[in-house]
Amino acid sequence: MVMISEPVEAQIDAAFDRHLERVRAFVRQPSISGEGVGMEAMAEMVRDAIRGLGGSAEIVPTPGWPVVSGAIDAGRPKTLLLYGMYDVQPVEGEEWLVSPFAGETVDLPEIGPSLVARGVYNTKGPLAGLINVLETIQATDGRLPVNVKFVVEGEEELGSRHLPWFIQAHRDRLGADATYFPFYCQDRHGKPHLWLGVKGIQYFEVRCRGGAWGGPRTRGVHGSNAVWIGNPVWRLIKALATMMDEDEQIQVEGLGDGAVPQAEDAELLARLARTFDPVTELWNWDADRFKYDLRADALLRRYVNDPTLNIDGIWGGYTGPGTKTLLPHEVRVKMDVRLAPDMEPERVRERIVAHLRRIDRGDLEVEFEEGYPPARTSVHEPVVQALVRSFRSLGREPEIWPTIAGSAPFYLFRRVLGQPFASGGLGHGGRPHSPNEYATLEGMRLFERSVARFLYEFAGAGS
């Protein structure tokens, strides 16, 4: 028996065109944390939306971008902490079908009518949809089935640099029964993916510059000098080559130390392997094949338990048109490690430093950006089960993944606030961090219905 408010769902369908306008308004406001574009205006838009629901809301400064914090006390026994983000990735260097901040509808081949915009999937679309749902419930049923609190950060795409500070400083007023992160979680065939965990991340940059070891110190010089002067790019390439083998197996000793498969995963992975759809996953990520020729169960074990060492970008020397010859003075590479449970960022940093120290010949520098550990909730937690039932009641059996490959700072909710968490809702989108990020119109409507069901279901669930 699933708890449904039929008037709420009827109203979601009836008012959907208006609801879509809120999503458009959210994505039309650029909010690129990495470039400092539009952040204040976006924070105000989120704050005003919460106030529009009758909640308290404020923009709380941090040493970086502020957190929008708020609460709606519905006088209910249960409280849900709603976590979200109002920042998005840059679009620099990307080619789009439409302007990434126009909020335009495109009928995408194989996908259908969709909003194509930076952040529509990751994750201003779901955030706007959640607000639509709360507004609809209030207008239709009078009050929310649960009390809600909001933590909407502006630095998720920067590795949530100051969220730890915010959560620590405000932990007294962030108490709740669980945390929920809204997200479109159906693949393009409609199957919902339900993730019980997120990986941690440690972002860093490695540089090689000319210096006491040799190489040009402050400027690129004529390329013919390669005959007798060292090239920082060759130095970095030789250094990077020691970190990975030909089959992309990590060669940094102990990088994965602390990674421990979770007890309930054996059963979860066995079940997941039966419904896992490799063709759709490869389509999602624009690839012809996986890195490993493995059966589904073995591949998924690696997906869940392996650390990664990725190169996000590399650049140095002359990269323009034509054929300039240059001996560059500097080359830089952006890298990130994804942490599986129960890896710790401190240990990862130590291992990277130890590796670089071992191979360094006075030519390498490393700078770490903030990192955070992974987080995990058991499949048996009431908040997870409420989400599962909300999907099933709409005819969608979720495919349960022990973790997503991506990262979010849910350790703050799990470890610091002691709350189980769940994330997702029906709906479909794709191409996060890529050109032509999208979410389907039909999926956005379904998302709102599924979130409404989840809220009622969680309100009624035993804890």
Added chain:
Amino acid sequence: MVMISEPVEAQIDAAFDRHLERVRAFVRQPSISGEGVGMEAMAEMVRDAIRGLGGSAEIVPTPGWPVVSGAIDAGRPKTLLLYGMYDVQPVEGEEWLVSPFAGETVDLPEIGPSLVARGVYNTKGPLAGLINVLETIQATDGRLPVNVKFVVEGEEELGSRHLPWFIQAHRDRLGADATYFPFYCQDRHGKPHLWLGVKGIQYFEVRCRGGAWGGPRTRGVHGSNAVWIGNPVWRLIKALATMMDEDEQIQVEGLGDGAVPQAEDAELLARLARTFDPVTELWNWDADRFKYDLRADALLRRYVNDPTLNIDGIWGGYTGPGTKTLLPHEVRVKMDVRLAPDMEPERVRERIVAHLRRIDRGDLEVEFEEGYPPARTSVHEPVVQALVRSFRSLGREPEIWPTIAGSAPFYLFRRVLGQPFASGGLGHGGRPHSPNEYATLEGMRLFERSVARFLYEFAGAGS
């Protein structure tokens, strides 16, 4: 007994401010062949300057940028083919003290008053200076001591792509006793470097893109997918790492095949090692040390005889601000090989292809830009000896280098037209292909005097 025209040299000194204005005019006109900026206007400026000397001159189209071709028949027994270039390197991504196309004077620390501009050293400054000299001789002595022909190309910085075509097509009217390339050849302490040869070059680009082997095919995807999808950047790094060892010794089998030390070099190198100034060379190239810890004679042998494999630039993935996580779909590297005598570009291309084929796993592409072989003139050629005497007569003993590390398509003059060649004149400049390229004002004046002496000396030299 050196041939000097005192009226000419007095007039060079007297009119030097006006002469400088021609240099300024040349560098103020951008002419970036790699970007197609200002090329037509620059070609016209050179053509008009030759016509201003009473010569015939025309802009000869090629499939790329045109060649400015001209001649002045002074009714003399000897003819000198004047080779020059009117194109310059891009300035994209560089930071300059002054606008690179303003032709401004800067009093550079440790250097003195200089024009700081793209092309002032490499090589529109010397080209303008040469025209000043010819004009002064005509105005003072009535006619030139030698007939001259001009070949001024617009693709030197692109590897002289169509100069072979031009020289072949027009070889009948390019006959001369020798080729001369004007250049400022003093180091910052005043010592002239006289190069008997130039290296060849083979420029190329290597790419790794997602494809049948794996990796994202058409767009970067979320970096978390590194857990199961291959990264083209790692692939390229592992491939490049096979081409070079930790000490920057080339690992491409047979790349240097054909390199043969020239017979007269043993004696030339022994003499060069006695005056070679490593401190100034390192200062020129902004480096603290050479790639090798070798004595001067051994270092110079490598400088002259070693092939090089340089990385000019590398780029792929996210290179903007902040910490975007991305699994890139493509990475590219620009590289060049410098060819020592008697290496051939065809052989170099074969060796690179063979190496890449050996290590390729369906993930590498290579594209060759045009290349050309090295060229060399004996120190005993009259044109070289005329240049040596012109320096000595101005109190400067030249340091003779068997070859410069850089490249120029002099094989066309040597092999196709059968002419010995010489290059250089007094004068000092630096930072070619770099920000704040410069030439000193005092050096430019000295350049004109030395070129005047060279022309008279060559006219009188036995051949």
